[in-house]
Amino acid sequence: MTRTVEVDPARLDRWVEGFGARHDGVTRADGPGTVVLTGGDGATATGERFEHQRIGLVLVRRGGYAVGRDEGGDLLAHTCGTAYVQSRTKKGGWSQQRYARRRGNQADGVLDKVREISLRHLGRGAVDALVLGGDRRMAEQVLEDPRLAHLRDLPQRTLWDLPDPRLVVLQEAARRSRCVRLEISD
Structure with missing residues (x-):
């Protein structure tokens, strides 16, 4: 059984x-940026540290x-906001296609706004690492902007x-971005 904490x-x-008390002792063998634990009963916990001074969040x-x-x-710097993106409709025909286009346009508007805010808060050299969260597809689309290319190569x-x-x-x-993420195998 494997779980992440x-x-x-x-x-x-x-x-x-x-961990040592629960698994009959522990042997610790940390490396650069990693934590490796082995319990006396064979359980393991391996993880990674995310030690960066300046972290950007999108x-x-x-x-x-x-x-x-x-x-x-x-x-230090943040901007939060809400957006309205129409939900799906069950109507068929032309209306369904029109609503789909409207949803797409509304989602594109949200992405444009997030890109502009990201440029303002996370400009070149402003951060050492990046945390992406929420909707995977939308977050990745934010980074497709050529003006945000400097964020793509950062540790994520x-x-x-x-x-x-x-x-x-x-x-x-x-x-949570600064937490040590450990994968435990019992």
Whole structure:
């Protein structure tokens, strides 16, 4: 059985002690940016650290967006907003195609807005790493903009399980971005 947990870096040593208590001791063999634990009963926990001073966050879904810059654990610059993208209709024929075009145009408007905000908050040299969250397809479409090419090559972490972006969600994503993500095999 394999599962993934996220552990705050400040709590990692305490978590390792608990892992050792649950698995008959622990052997720790960390590498650069990695954590490798082996329990006395054969259980393993391997993970990666995401240690970057300046992290850019781009969260986007059809219902909203949030873009921010986190430096050393403090969310310094951010913009959040909501957007209306019409839901699907069950009507057929010409109306269905017209509504599909309207939904597409509304989604494109959200993407354009997120691109502009990303340029403002996450310009060249402003961040060392990037966190993408929300809707995978929409987040990847944001990065297709040639003006944001500098963000594509940065170390990335993804948080696709986030709800509609709001300030609280952005703050939680910033916190989670710094966590050590461990995959545990019992």
